[in-house]
Amino acid sequence: MSFLKKLLVTAAFSAAMFVNAAYAENVKxxxxxxxxxxGFFDAANKGAEEAAKELGDVDVIxxxxxxxTAEAQIEVINSLIAQKVNAIAVSANDADALVPVLKKAMDxxxxxxxxxxxxxxxxxxxxxxxxDTGLIGETxxxxxxxxxxxxxxxxxxxxSSTATNQxxxxxxxxxxxxxxxxxxxxxxxxxxxxDSAKSTDEAKGLLKSYPNLKAIIAPTTVGVVAAAQVVxxxxxxxxxxxxxxALPSEFKKFIDNGASQAVALWNxxxxxxxxxxxxHDLAVKKEEAxxxxxxxxxxxxxxxxxxxxSAAMAPPFQFDKTNIEKFSKIY
Amino acid sequence: xxxxxxxRHIPDRLxxxxxxxxxxxxxxLVVIAVAIFAVNSFASPYFLDPxxxxxxxxxxxxxxxxxLAMALLIISGEIDxxxxxxxxxxxxxxxxxxxxxxxxxxxxxxxxxxxxxxxxFNGLLVTRLGLPSIVVTIGTMSLFRGxxxxxxxxxxxxxxxxxxxxxxxxxxxxxxxxxxALFLFAALIYWFVLHRTSFGRRVFAIGNNPVACQFSGVxxxxxxxxxxxxxxxMSGIASVLITSRLGSTRPSIAQGYELEAITMVVLGGVxxxxxxxxxxxxxxxxxxxxxxxxxxxxxxxxxxxxxxxIGLLLIIVIALxxxxxxxxxxxxx
Numbered sequence: 001m002s003f004l005k006k007l008l009v010t011a012a013f014s015a016a017m018f019v020n021a022a023y024a025e026n027v028k029x030x031x032x033x034x035x036x037x038x039g040f041f042d043a044a045n046k047g048a049e050e051a052a053k054e055l056g057d058v059d060v061i062x063x064x065x066x067x068x069t070a071e072a073q074i075e076v077i078n079s080l081i082a083q084k085v086n087a088i089a090v091s092a093n094d095a096d097a098l099v100p101v102l103k104k105a106m107d108x109x110x111x112x113x114x115x116x117x118x119x120x121x122x123x124x125x126x127x128x129x130x131x132d133t134g135l136i137g138e139t140x141x142x143x144x145x146x147x148x149x150x151x152x153x154x155x156x157x158x159x160s161s162t163a164t165n166q167x168x169x170x171x172x173x174x175x176x177x178x179x180x181x182x183x184x185x186x187x188x189x190x191x192x193x194x195d196s197a198k199s200t201d202e203a204k205g206l207l208k209s210y211p212n213l214k215a216i217i218a219p220t221t222v223g224v225v226a227a228a229q230v231v232x233x234x235x236x237x238x239x240x241x242x243x244x245x246a247l248p249s250e251f252k253k254f255i256d257n258g259a260s261q262a263v264a265l266w267n268x269x270x271x272x273x274x275x276x277x278x279x280h281d282l283a284v285k286k287e288e289a290x291x292x293x294x295x296x297x298x299x300x301x302x303x304x305x306x307x308x309x310s311a312a313m314a315p316p317f318q319f320d321k322t323n324i325e326k327f328s329k330i331y
Numbered sequence: 332x333x334x335x336x337x338x339r340h341i342p343d344r345l346x347x348x349x350x351x352x353x354x355x356x357x358x359x360l361v362v363i364a365v366a367i368f369a370v371n372s373f374a375s376p377y378f379l380d381p382x383x384x385x386x387x388x389x390x391x392x393x394x395x396x397x398x399l400a401m402a403l404l405i406i407s408g409e410i411d412x413x414x415x416x417x418x419x420x421x422x423x424x425x426x427x428x429x430x431x432x433x434x435x436x437x438x439x440x441x442x443x444x445x446x447x448x449x450x451x452f453n454g455l456l457v458t459r460l461g462l463p464s465i466v467v468t469i470g471t472m473s474l475f476r477g478x479x480x481x482x483x484x485x486x487x488x489x490x491x492x493x494x495x496x497x498x499x500x501x502x503x504x505x506x507x508x509x510x511x512a513l514f515l516f517a518a519l520i521y522w523f524v525l526h527r528t529s530f531g532r533r534v535f536a537i538g539n540n541p542v543a544c545q546f547s548g549v550x551x552x553x554x555x556x557x558x559x560x561x562x563x564x565m566s567g568i569a570s571v572l573i574t575s576r577l578g579s580t581r582p583s584i585a586q587g588y589e590l591e592a593i594t595m596v597v598l599g600g601v602x603x604x605x606x607x608x609x610x611x612x613x614x615x616x617x618x619x620x621x622x623x624x625x626x627x628x629x630x631x632x633x634x635x636x637x638x639x640x641i642g643l644l645l646i647i648v649i650a651l652x653x654x655x656x657x658x659x660x661x662x663x664x
Contacts, residue, residue, distance in 0.1 A: 036634055037635065066633070067587060070577065070581075070584075071577075071585065075389075075625075075628060078386045079628030082382070082386055094581060095487075096581075097579050100499075161485035162487070
């Protein structure tokens with residue numbers, strides 16, 4: 001028993017020491033991510049720290065649940081409300097389920113914005129899209145089509161079936177398909193739940209079910225790595241091209257070995273940076289988030305809010321053999 | 332090991348070696364809870380705030396309600412792994428009803444009825460077909476959630492009536508939420524049923540020796556069936572609360588709740604082999620889990636460290652009585 005107590009005390013106190021710095025009088029902005037241990041969000045945190053340094057009076061609390069579920073994220077947000085943070089910038093696991101808890105946060109005077117994966121309009125003051133949904137949808141198809149002059153069958157390996165942003169991109173991709181890429185045939189959309197093992201199984205299943213498959217498009221950093229690994233392992237390099245949205249550092253080896261010709265991604269560093277800037281604009285400078293308003297996002301530029309108080313940061317950026325080396329060292 | 336094997340020992344009561352530890356088990360949990368509470372108060376200036384403490388209770392009330400019924404089920408020697416899937420299916424059915432314009436009372440009724448029906452289905456499979464409950468409920472876990480996924484796919488049900496929000500977001504008095512009040516009320520009922528009625532004594536007896544119970548005239552299957560129904564019912568109630576709290580339904584709702592509820596039960600001192608345990612222990616364990624996760628959350632400890640912490644707590648607490656028993660028997664070689 002005494003061992004247990006000792007353990008509790010030690011753990012809690014060491015944790016307390018860790019964060020004591022955050023109790024200073026600065027503006028506290030929480031960067032809440034879908035789940036921790038994801039390279040994309042770690043890169044966003046780098047950008048957030050950069051913005052905090054520039055702004056001077058900001059402390060960033062980088063946090064999120066271990067499991068990418070709405071329930072776990074609500075627990076994290078509840079503890080941030082209790083800490084009386086000044087602003088919460090969240091990438092949501094569920095656009096609707098987070099609304100009540102974020103409304104509560106706003107009722108208690110906390111600035112709430114969403115970024116990356118959005119929250120329904122009534123649960124936040126503004127939303128920062130990494131890019132434009134239509135552009136991303138078109139880009140992910142274009143990435144595959146550019147290397148398929150003859151056309152052919154392609155399939156999508158997505159994150160979970162409830163992921164807000166992936167669903168929007170796939171919807172947009174389906175829309176541009178008939179007009180702009182008539183030779184490309186989308187034969188299936190499967191869900192790997194952003195889980196390596198499940199994504200691997202789903203990718204293998206695609207290759208088995210569609211022997212004429214020419215490309216796998218994975219608009220998720222977890223799925224794209226799993227699919228490229230499967231194509232490499234099954235000696236299908238050159239036959240099946242893997243593409244989608246990928247972190248350069250995680251994906252470099254598959255560009256190098258030819259399993260993939262090119263992938264794209266916006267810059268998560270810029271995204272985290274811009275999220276902190278926007279939260280600061282609203283919480284400290286008391287800017288108002290209303291349709292048509294133009295807000296500053298520091299070195300990245302400016303964004304203008306549309307009629308749902310959403311803004312798009314920048315178009316996705318393509319990585320291929322010519323530039324992957326350079327970007328893989330950044331994130 | 333010892334040089335000669337110990338003679339086969341048939342105890343009068345299976346829980347006997349544990350009985351002395353059980354006596355102080357709740358006391359141990361209280362000490363742990365108080366210690367965590369004190370540490371939290373020192374570690375974070377935000378902890379001792381009525382609203383913080385109130386928010387804290389939402390971390391465990393829904394799972395705690397399921398854990399109460401699960402405790403009885405585990406004491407009787409069975410288990411139900413499908414509870415989280417029942418929550419998802421009940422929530423999906425409520426969502427469907429909302430689309431047809433159902434009001435709050437109807438929604439609550441549907442949620443509870445679906446939970447009860449799912450529990451009864453589990454109970455029938457276990458008692459009528461004599462299948463092991465772990466196998467049955469692994470199956471129904473996929474079945475129930477599968478139905479929810481087929482109905483909803485990647486969509487969400489929204490548009491719950493304003494008055495429905497009370498169950499998961501409302502307060503009965505000041506900072507005391509409806510969820511907490513309901514949890515404490517349910518705990519009282521379960522305590523009474525398990526510790527003060529002949530039904531409760533039969534649950535313990537079945538967990539210790541179902542065959543002997545059968546021959547003593549206890550209707551084992553019927554009691555087990557009731558326990559499965561109760562677990563389903565509590566899952567239905569939890570579904571009403573969580574759906575109300577989230578204000579929306581997705582098929583992935585309450586993912587992983589079954590393991591958290593079972594963790595509470597085991598941490599509360601219920602023997603995973605059946606036959607021993609108490610409601611007070613389960614309630615204390617629910618509070619401890621809430622205190623630990625919220626306290627660490629206030630310090631912005633990453634979730635993975637939190638999982639490690641809960642895991643350690645569980646292993647230590649389970650190992651404790653075993654180590655204790657070995658020490659007493661002087662066989663700790």
